[in-house]
Amino acid sequence: MSEVEELSVVDAVDAGSTPAIVIDGVSKSYGDVHAVQGVSLSIGQGEFFGILGPNGAGKTTLIEIVEGLRDPDAGRVSIFGLSPHPRNPALLPRMGVQTQKSAFFTRLTAREHLETVAALYGKDAAAAQRALTVVGLDGSANVRVTDVSGGQRQRLAIASALVHDPEVIFLDEPTAALDPQARRDLWKLLRELKAAGKTIVYTTHHLDEAEALCDRVAIVVAGKVVSLGSPHQLVNAAGLPTRLLVAVDRITVEQARAIHGVDSVTVEGGSVVISSRNAAKVLAAVAEVAGLDGVQTRTATLEDVYLELTGTEQQ
Amino acid sequence: MSAYAALTRASFKASVRDTATVFFTFAFPLLFLITFGLIFQGREVDDTGYQYIDYIAPGVLSWGVANAALFGVAFSLMSWRNDDLLRLIRLTPASIWSVLNSRAVVSLLVSVVQSVLFIGVALLPFFGLKLHANWLLSLPVLVMAVSAFLALGVIVGNFSNTPEAVAAIANCIIVPMAFISGSFFPLDMMPGWIEAVSRALPLRYVNDGMSFALNGRGDLTDYLVALGALGVYTLVFGAIALRTFRWSNKS
Numbered sequence: 028m029s030e031v032e033e034l035s036v037v038d039a040v041d042a043g044s045t046p047a048i049v050i051d052g053v054s055k056s057y058g059d060v061h062a063v064q065g066v067s068l069s070i071g072q073g074e075f076f077g078i079l080g081p082n083g084a085g086k087t088t089l090i091e092i093v094e095g096l097r098d099p100d101a102g103r104v105s106i107f108g109l110s111p112h113p114r115n116p117a118l119l120p121r122m123g124v125q126t127q128k129s130a131f132f133t134r135l136t137a138r139e140h141l142e143t144v145a146a147l148y149g150k151d152a153a154a155a156q157r158a159l160t161v162v163g164l165d166g167s168a169n170v171r172v173t174d175v176s177g178g179q180r181q182r183l184a185i186a187s188a189l190v191h192d193p194e195v196i197f198l199d200e201p202t203a204a205l206d207p208q209a210r211r212d213l214w215k216l217l218r219e220l221k222a223a224g225k226t227i228v229y230t231t232h233h234l235d236e237a238e239a240l241c242d243r244v245a246i247v248v249a250g251k252v253v254s255l256g257s258p259h260q261l262v263n264a265a266g267l268p269t270r271l272l273v274a275v276d277r278i279t280v281e282q283a284r285a286i287h288g289v290d291s292v293t294v295e296g297g298s299v300v301i302s303s304r305n306a307a308k309v310l311a312a313v314a315e316v317a318g319l320d321g322v323q324t325r326t327a328t329l330e331d332v333y334l335e336l337t338g339t340e341q342q
Numbered sequence: 343m344s345a346y347a348a349l350t351r352a353s354f355k356a357s358v359r360d361t362a363t364v365f366f367t368f369a370f371p372l373l374f375l376i377t378f379g380l381i382f383q384g385r386e387v388d389d390t391g392y393q394y395i396d397y398i399a400p401g402v403l404s405w406g407v408a409n410a411a412l413f414g415v416a417f418s419l420m421s422w423r424n425d426d427l428l429r430l431i432r433l434t435p436a437s438i439w440s441v442l443n444s445r446a447v448v449s450l451l452v453s454v455v456q457s458v459l460f461i462g463v464a465l466l467p468f469f470g471l472k473l474h475a476n477w478l479l480s481l482p483v484l485v486m487a488v489s490a491f492l493a494l495g496v497i498v499g500n501f502s503n504t505p506e507a508v509a510a511i512a513n514c515i516i517v518p519m520a521f522i523s524g525s526f527f528p529l530d531m532m533p534g535w536i537e538a539v540s541r542a543l544p545l546r547y548v549n550d551g552m553s554f555a556l557n558g559r560g561d562l563t564d565y566l567v568a569l570g571a572l573g574v575y576t577l578v579f580g581a582i583a584l585r586t587f588r589w590s591n592k593s
Contacts (some may be wrong), residue, residue: 096429096590116435124433130426133356133418146348147434187430 419499
């Protein structure tokens, strides 16, 4: 498996732009816990790269090693050809980091917090104002950081990562705790950042989001990359069945089972659900029995691939 | 704005907006002054020609200034690290130096306001402090005292992960030190060995400097030795602070 992954890494880098980030054989253990085990991958400049995986899979440890916050036990990381660890002041202004736990200066307002962060990067108050506007927090600029709502905290944390106009942006579960509208607003922002040529590395639990936004994703389970590629590639490669939903009064379970190429048949929510890896052929057979009116087709999503991969690995 | 100026501004705003802490920072030493003033009012220390207030005023003030500097920076540093703010700063090009010094101006300002309030109250006829002509010499003492105890506070902050730990460690350092250094009781009344031990403690030198400035006790040599000793403590504590500094609770 890992050989396949490495090949696809090389392909992606050769085909795409020069890598912004190269992770080479990185491992990190805490006592008996092997948080990250021999992860290698490259992320191209301008790429939107997702790191997916269950809680405790080592995503945050991996991303913190890349950011230079943790020193790996083995392997090396380079960002724009520079090592992030030990602390590298030449590299830091080119990186923007939003952490899971939002860090804000005590008892300051949103604007004051951002102005402080801007100044730490040697930027002026205008930079803070721009970041505030980009994330849509103008209306809450003068609210104390402790008093802003959950969604606003998230956006303020992202603004803190953008204030100095970095080239590569790390986001750790940026849409956790956001309501659906706020999440879509953030997608828009992330797409704009990508359009502006930023390299974005982010972790998420939302598979639909990764599918909608990411150029490539790596699925991490138990500290290892178990799958790497574009969401489309991963869905195709997984060879998961397509599901056809036919109203119960149009076809019986027995009729459905009789169709050649059907893997399984269940009844869910008023529909006979037919799973098949040969959807085209089965669909033709269903058309003969029940007609195609109202037949719904559900192809596998990244979420199915993810559940398949993380489920197997955890057993 | 430089990173140092920005962090100083952030510290300043955080401090003045915490009104309860501001109030008690100033009220705490006054409370001691009033207590000791009531106990020892008008009494002279045997064979010295000085009144108790002449010992207690500079002593309690020294303790108050040292206490505020020590606790203030230790709490800020611990909470900045716990809130991942140090991690945020770690990811910017700002220097450790600007982080460690960001509270210096705030602490110095606190100590000046503390002193003005405190001396103002001690000068009231009830307490009967008479200010010596040297009083302006208390300013260099304040600067050196804040520097030394700020550096000590950074060390405490480096080793503490919770507010409870800061309080426990800082109190264990400052309370015995205050007694042994003669902040609350005149050293001249204590056994000789305590006087000897006090020479190893930074607060002793704050007391010496303050006593010379505020009521002319001791001579210029004592005063200069006090300033020099506090300079040495600042360097030693500063070096340890730098060595033990942690950006994060995690490794």
